[in-house]
Amino acid sequence: MIKDWADELRAGDIEAAADRFEIPSLAANGTAPVPLSNREQVIRFNESLPCGAELTRAETEGKYTIATFELTERPGAGQCGPGVGETAQTAFLIEDGRIVEWRRVANAEQTAPPAEGPVV
Numbered sequence: 001m002i003k004d005w006a007d008e009l010r011a012g013d014i015e016a017a018a019d020r021f022e023i024p025s026l027a028a029n030g031t032a033p034v035p036l037s038n039r040e041q042v043i044r045f046n047e048s049l050p051c052g053a054e055l056t057r058a059e060t061e062g063k064y065t066i067a068t069f070e071l072t073e074r075p076g077a078g079q080c081g082p083g084v085g086e087t088a089q090t091a092f093l094i095e096d097g098r099i100v101e102w103r104r105v106a107n108a109e110q111t112a113p114p115a116e117g118p119v120v
Contacts, residue, residue, distance in 0.1 A: 008020070047076065064093055068107075069089070
């Protein structure tokens with residue numbers, strides 16, 4: 001289910017990606033949770049994501065599935081730009097095969113860039 005959503009988003013098929021969401025649902029992309037109360041809001045949320053994403057891992061933690069993605073460009077509005085190749089993580093709450101909550105989470109895999117200067 002999460003892989004299908006990511007594949008559809010990466011291909012620029014916003015409507016198919018939006019079909020993966022329950023109405024109502026919640027989304028939090030570095031913000032407080034925002035209620036998505038109708039299909040138009042779900043479509044706008046998916047359109048607002050500037051990057052496509054390829055699922056690289058998914059692990060269950062409590063009631064959530066934590067998905068790790070490699071970011072890509074995608075057709076449509078927005079550009080991923082320097083985000084391409086970076087990783088991002090999202091916590092999904094799935095009920096009856098549909099996304100009920102989509103929450104960006106801190107990426108435990110990302111490491112600080114190496115310090116500049118000579119290696120000792």
